[in-house]
Amino acid sequence: MIRTQITIGLLLTVLSMVLVTLIGLNENARLARTTEEQMARSIMRGAALFNTNCVVCHGEQGQGIPGRCPPLNTPELFDTKNGRVPQTGWSGSLPDYIRSTIAQGRLRSTRPDQYPGNTATDPAGVAAAMPLWSQQYGGPLRDDQIQDITNFILNWGKAPGRMAEVPEPPQQTPEQRGQRLFTSLGCAGCHNPQASGDGGLPCPNLGNISNVAATRVQGKSAQDYIHESIVNPSAFIVPGYQDNIMPKTFKDLPTDQIDAVIAYLMTRKQQ
Numbered sequence: 427m428i429r430t431q432i433t434i435g436l437l438l439t440v441l442s443m444v445l446v447t448l449i450g451l452n453e454n455a456r457l458a459r460t461t462e463e464q465m466a467r468s469i470m471r472g473a474a475l476f477n478t479n480c481v482v483c484h485g486e487q488g489q490g491i492p493g494r495c496p497p498l499n500t501p502e503l504f505d506t507k508n509g510r511v512p513q514t515g516w517s518g519s520l521p522d523y524i525r526s527t528i529a530q531g532r533l534r535s536t537r538p539d540q541y542p543g544n545t546a547t548d549p550a551g552v553a554a555a556m557p558l559w560s561q562q563y564g565g566p567l568r569d570d571q572i573q574d575i576t577n578f579i580l581n582w583g584k585a586p587g588r589m590a591e592v593p594e595p596p597q598q599t600p601e602q603r604g605q606r607l608f609t610s611l612g613c614a615g616c617h618n619p620q621a622s623g624d625g626g627l628p629c630p631n632l633g634n635i636s637n638v639a640a641t642r643v644q645g646k647s648a649q650d651y652i653h654e655s656i657v658n659p660s661a662f663i664v665p666g667y668q669d670n671i672m673p674k675t676f677k678d679l680p681t682d683q684i685d686a687v688i689a690y691l692m693t694r695k696q697q
């Protein structure tokens with residue numbers, strides 16, 4: 427009798443431990459999801475701020491202007507061993523380097539021979555190497571906005587210089603190639619190509635785009651609609667979403683890359 431009671435007691439203890447662990451795991455997953463969602467939103471806000479303030483000098487895709495302003499979407503910025511951080515003698519982390527460069531600007535360029543700044547954007551004709559942006563120093567942006575732009579730039583670090591330098595293994599189907607391009611071109615930073623829901627990203631989910639696309643614009647096939655969405659995002663604005671968030675520069679991609687991305691997106695459907 428006593429033995430049975432002990433056994434049951436033990437069982438119950440083990441059971442409650444398992445339960446507590448499960449609830450804890452679930453809570454951790456939920457927290458991770460919330461953090462991910464907050465990060466996605468911050469990156470989106472950063473993208474909008476970058477579009478308004480930075481593209482004149484650094485380019486829509488962070489590719490820079492040769493002879494004037496450096497690329498930011500480049501392995502050199504993200505290489506913390508040999509890249510810009512050690513080159514400039516910065517002793518802090520890469521996020522700090524980016525944040526403080528944005529906040530304080532660079533009154534004098536560290537590479538005046540290569541990147542003196544863009545005098546064309548300065549009415550006084552003075553080479554603005556890199557304007558300062560923080561309100562702390564008299565600039566226009568709040569600290570949280572500078573953090574958003576920093577997160578946006580750091581997001582490029584997942585696949586820096588993606589337009590030119592992503593090596594591709596041979597012998598892939600167009601769909602496989604498209605899937606790689608979807609990440610390396612930065613589509614995945616905004617769009618969730620998996621399940622339904624927006625995955626916390628304020629851009630349309632593409633998990634069922636192969637079915638949805640055919641219904642968007644009357645008389646347009648799914649392929650044609652997806653093609654148009656990529657090369658001319660403003661032609662049709664998905665209800666509930668905003669224009670001018672999706673970059674308009676994908677029209678300059680090589681045709682075979684666009685076709686591969688379309689082939690991949692055509693596999694995105696729910697049964």
Ligand code: HEC
Pocket residue numbers: 475476479480481482483484494495496497498503510523524527528532534535536537538541542543544547554555556557559575
């Ligand atoms: C008037 C042109 C101009 C504008 C506008 C501008 N920048 Fe810059 N930026 C530069 C130049 C020039 C440099 C290079 C300075 C140097 O080499 O020391 C630079 C450097 C940087 C760097 C450091 C890159 C490196 O390789 O060390 C970051 C990060 C940066 N800018 C972010 C931004 C952000 C974010 C914005 C918008 C909020 C912005 N810039 C707006 C001209 C500009």
Ligand code: HEC
Pocket residue numbers: 473608611612613614615616617628629630631635638639642652655656659660662663664667668669670671672673676687
């Ligand atoms: C900075 C965020 C951003 C990036 C990067 C981006 N998009 Fe978009 N995309 C959007 C937004 C916002 C919309 C909805 C507004 C609109 O219709 O233009 C959209 C709409 C679309 C649509 C239409 C979806 C529908 O439900 O009808 C497709 C397809 C699409 N994007 C594909 C891509 C592909 C492919 C890439 C990469 C080559 C890409 N997007 C990169 C933000 C982005």
